[in-house]
Each structure stands twice: as C-alpha cells, then as structure tokens.
Amino acid sequence: MAAEGHSPMEQFKIEPLIPIHIGGTDISYSNSALFMTFAVIATALLFWGATRHRTMVPGRLQATAEMLYEFVAGMVKENTGVEGMKYFPFVFTLFMFILFGNIFGLMPYGFTFTSHIVVTAAMAVFIFICVTIIGFARHGLHFFSLFVPPGAPLGIAIVLAPLELFSYLIRPVSMSLRLFANMLAGHVLLKVLAGFIISLGVVFGVVPFLAVFGVTLLEIMVAVIQAYVFALLTCIYLNDAIHLH
Amino acid sequence: MPQFDPSTFASQLFWLFVMFVALYWVVSKIAVPRIGEVLEQRARVIQDDLDRATQLKAETDAAVAAYDKAMAEARNQAYEHMRVIQADMKAVADKRTADITAQVNKQIGEAETRIAAAKQTAMDSLKTVAAETARDVVAKLAGLSPDTGAVEQAVASALKETR
Numbered sequence: 001m002a003a004e005g006h007s008p009m010e011q012f013k014i015e016p017l018i019p020i021h022i023g024g025t026d027i028s029y030s031n032s033a034l035f036m037t038f039a040v041i042a043t044a045l046l047f048w049g050a051t052r053h054r055t056m057v058p059g060r061l062q063a064t065a066e067m068l069y070e071f072v073a074g075m076v077k078e079n080t081g082v083e084g085m086k087y088f089p090f091v092f093t094l095f096m097f098i099l100f101g102n103i104f105g106l107m108p109y110g111f112t113f114t115s116h117i118v119v120t121a122a123m124a125v126f127i128f129i130c131v132t133i134i135g136f137a138r139h140g141l142h143f144f145s146l147f148v149p150p151g152a153p154l155g156i157a158i159v160l161a162p163l164e165l166f167s168y169l170i171r172p173v174s175m176s177l178r179l180f181a182n183m184l185a186g187h188v189l190l191k192v193l194a195g196f197i198i199s200l201g202v203v204f205g206v207v208p209f210l211a212v213f214g215v216t217l218l219e220i221m222v223a224v225i226q227a228y229v230f231a232l233l234t235c236i237y238l239n240d241a242i243h244l245h
Numbered sequence: 246m247p248q249f250d251p252s253t254f255a256s257q258l259f260w261l262f263v264m265f266v267a268l269y270w271v272v273s274k275i276a277v278p279r280i281g282e283v284l285e286q287r288a289r290v291i292q293d294d295l296d297r298a299t300q301l302k303a304e305t306d307a308a309v310a311a312y313d314k315a316m317a318e319a320r321n322q323a324y325e326h327m328r329v330i331q332a333d334m335k336a337v338a339d340k341r342t343a344d345i346t347a348q349v350n351k352q353i354g355e356a357e358t359r360i361a362a363a364k365q366t367a368m369d370s371l372k373t374v375a376a377e378t379a380r381d382v383v384a385k386l387a388g389l390s391p392d393t394g395a396v397e398q399a400v401a402s403a404l405k406e407t408r
Contacts, residue, residue: 009246014253025255032253033260040264044271051279056287069280089273097268116247118254119261184248 008191012115012184031111032119039100068096072231079235083242091238094123095231102183102223106216114226115183117176124176127234135241146244175233182226186219376400 016028050058050065058066072095076088098114105112113119135143147164148157193215196208247253376397383389383396 012247014247014250014257016256020256026252027256027259029260030253030256032257033264036260036264040268040271043268044275047271047276047279051275051283054279054283054286056290058283062283065276065280066284069276069284089277090269092277093265093269093272096272097265113257113261116257118248118257122258122261123265180248 008188008195011111011187011191014116032113032116035101035104035111035113036097038104039097042100042104043096068092075228075232076235079232080239080242084235084238087238091231091234094127094234095227098123098179098230099224099227102227103220105183105187106219106223112183112187114179115187117180120176120180121172123230124172127175127237128172131237131241134238135244138242139244143241143244146240150245171233171237175230179226179230182222186215186222190215190219372397372400372404375404 014030014032016026016030017034018029020027020029046061047065050061053059055062069092072092073085073088076084076091080087101112101114104110105115135146139145147161147168149160149164152160190212193208193212197205197212200208376393379400380391380393380396383391
C-alpha cells in the first residue's frame with residue numbers, strides 16, 4: 001500500500017475514544033462501541049418516536065416500525081411456530097442491531113462493527129449456546145435425535161450422525177463468518193474502488209466513481225440481506241431446538 | 246488486519262454486551278409491547294367492524310325477508326279479493342243474463358203464439374176466400390151453383406194436398 005492512511009484495512013481500525021482500563025483489561029470506549037451506541041439510540045428513537053402517538057391509522061414512522069415488527073414477527077412465527085414467539089424480542093433485537101450496524105457502517109466516516117469477527121462470533125456463539133441449552137432443556141437427551149435423520153436406515157444413520165453433529169457444531173463458525181466476510185469484503189471493495197477514483201484523476205475517475213455508486217447500492221442491499229439472514233438462521237436453529245426436525 | 250488484533254477484543258466484547266443488553270431492553274420493554282398493543286388494537290377494531298357488518302347484514306337480510314313475506318301476503322290478499330269480486334260479478338252477470346234470457350224467451354213464446362193465431366186466422370180466411378172463389382169460378386164457367394158445403398170440403402182437401 002502506498003500510504004498508511006490509504007490502506008483498505010485502515011477503516012477497520014479500532015480507535016479508543018475514551019480509554020478505560022479495569023484490572024489491566026482494556027475496555028476503552030472505541031469507535032466500534034460508538035456505532036453500537038448509534039444503533040441502540042437509532043432503534044430506541046425509531047420505536048419511541050413511532051409509538052409516541054399510537055394511532056389506528058399509522059403515520060410514516062409508525063408504519064415503518066410496524067413493518068419491521070411484522071416482518072421479524074412473521075419470520076419468527078413462520079420458522080419456529082407459536083412456541084418460538086417468546087424468543088421474538090431477542091431475534092428482533094438481533095435484527096435491528098445488525099441492520100443498523102451494517103447501514104451506519106456504510107455512511108461516510110462510518111465504522112462497521114459487524115465487520116469484526118470477534119463481534120459476529122460472539123453473537124453466533126451466544127446463539128449456538130442458547131439454542132443448545134433450549135434444546136436440552138426441552139427434550140433432554142432426546143435432543144441427540146436431532147443428529148439422526150428421520151426415517152434413515154440404521155446403517156446410513158450411523159454414517160450420517162457424525163456429519164449432522166459436525167454441521168451442527170460448525171453453525172457458529174459459518175454464521176459469524178458469513179456476516180463478517182460480507183461486511184469486510186464490501187467495505188474493502190468500496191475502499192479500493194474509491195482509491196482508483198483519486199489515482200485515475202477527474203477524467204478516467206468517472207469509471208470507478210460509477211462503480212462505487214453501483215457497489216454502494218449493492219452494499220445497502222447486502223447490509224439488509226445479511227441482517228435478515230442472521231436473524232433467519234437464528235430462527236431456523238431455534239426451530240431445531242424446539243421441534244427437533 | 247485490525248480484526249485479528251487481540252488487544253481490542255476485550256473492549257469490543259464488553260461494549261457489544263452492554264449495547265446488546267441495552268438494545269434488548271429497548272426492544273422488549275418499548276418496541277414490542279407498544280407496537281404489539283397497536284397491532285392488537287387495530288386487529289380488534291377491524292374484527293369488531295367485521296362482526297358489526299355481519300350483524301347488520303343479518304338484520305338487513307331479515308328485513309328483506311320480512312318485506313318479501315309481507316309483499317307475498319299482500320299479493321295473495323289482493324288475488325283473493327279479486328277472485329271474490331270476480332265471482333260476485335260473475336254471479337250477478339249470470340243472474341241478469343238468465344233473467345233477460347227468460348224474459349226474451351217468454352216474449353218469443355208470446356210472439357210465436359200470436360204469429361200462430363194470426364196464421365190460423367189467415368188460413369181460415371183463405372179457406373173461405375178460396376171456397377167462394379171456387380164457387381164463383383164454377384158458377385161463371387160452368388153455370389152451376391154448387392152446394393157451399395161441398396165446395397168448402399173440396400177446397401179443404403185440395404189445400405191439404407198442396408200443403
């Protein structure tokens with residue numbers, strides 16, 4: 001890379017804003033934490049503002065909030081049934097957190113906390129642990145039947161069970177990598193293309209400029225889709241824990 | 246890559262936990278109950294409206310049925326009235342027709358009697374005239390003066406034959 005400030009990885013740097021050290025552990029309030037705070041405040045403002053004057057015929061803000069609510073509620077109900085609706089607040093939180101994290105990350109000078117593997121992995125592992133606990137709490141040792149495909153002959157089941165177990169254990173990895181890689185790749189691509197605008201100058205820079213324009217639209221789409229996918233996978237895993245197959 | 250710098254992990258995880266818990270509180274204590282309430286209320290209002298619409302429709306149907314029934318009854322009554330009146334009128338008309346027919350028949354009978362009497366008179370006078378004519382003809386042509394009784398008898402028999 002030519003200059004230190006132009007590295008496409010520079011945008012992912014964690015910058016401590018308020019240094020906090022407790023017992024030798026650095027838990028400084030960083031730009032990552034700042035954008036998490038933005039996601040919380042934005043969600044809070046959206047739902048507080050939308051439900052301030054609750055009306056029978058919703059206004060724009062209320063309609064937006066209701067749309068988000070019904071979208072996630074529909075997803076939870078469709079994938080986990082009525083029993084899964086008690087986890088709806090959690091899935092809704094997850095969806096709003098990742099959605100706003102992804103979208104605010106696309107703003108100029110923004111920071112995308114979902115582009116950090118430690119954040120996505122923490123969420124995925126938390127979901128994995130919760131799902132496993134729910135599964136054992138509901139079904140006891142019978143939860144292991146999740147790894148035996150229904151209706152499979154014993155010989156095939158013996159072969160398939162380790163595969164099923166492996167695919168179950170790999171879930172947090174695939175889940176966290178999917179979100180992390182999507183965010184990382186999109187932002188690197190944008191940064192690299194934007195770098196070409198500067199190096200190609202005003203005349204030829206138009207080409208990468210249009211590319212950045214298009215990729216930005218694509219990234220907005222990816223931001224929404226990845227939030228949806230993360231929430232949807234959570235629902236599917238919850239369904240496995242609640243209903244086994 | 247800053248993503249693999251372990252020195253930032255603790256702070257990221259700490260703030261992720263704090264913010265996620267904060268957001269969970271916002272969502273579960275503000276967003277979900279409030280929006281859930283609005284949606285439920287709306288669903289209830291819509292259901293109430295639908296129920297009322299169904300009820301009103303049932304009432305309308307009942308009113309229409311009552312109207313149809315009243316209409317049919319009125320029509321039947323009107324038919325009945327018309328039938329009775331027609332029957333009365335027919336009876337009156339028949340009676341009058343019968344009266345007039347009887348009267349006419351009586352008059353016809355009287356007239357026939359009168360005609361028969363007139364005819365008899367005419368026939369009787371014809372017999373006399375014929376007998377006198379016959380006698381006069383015989384007297385003029387043959388110069389005889391036949392007995393009146395014989396001529397009358399002859400004329401009568403002749404009339405009987407020609408008749």
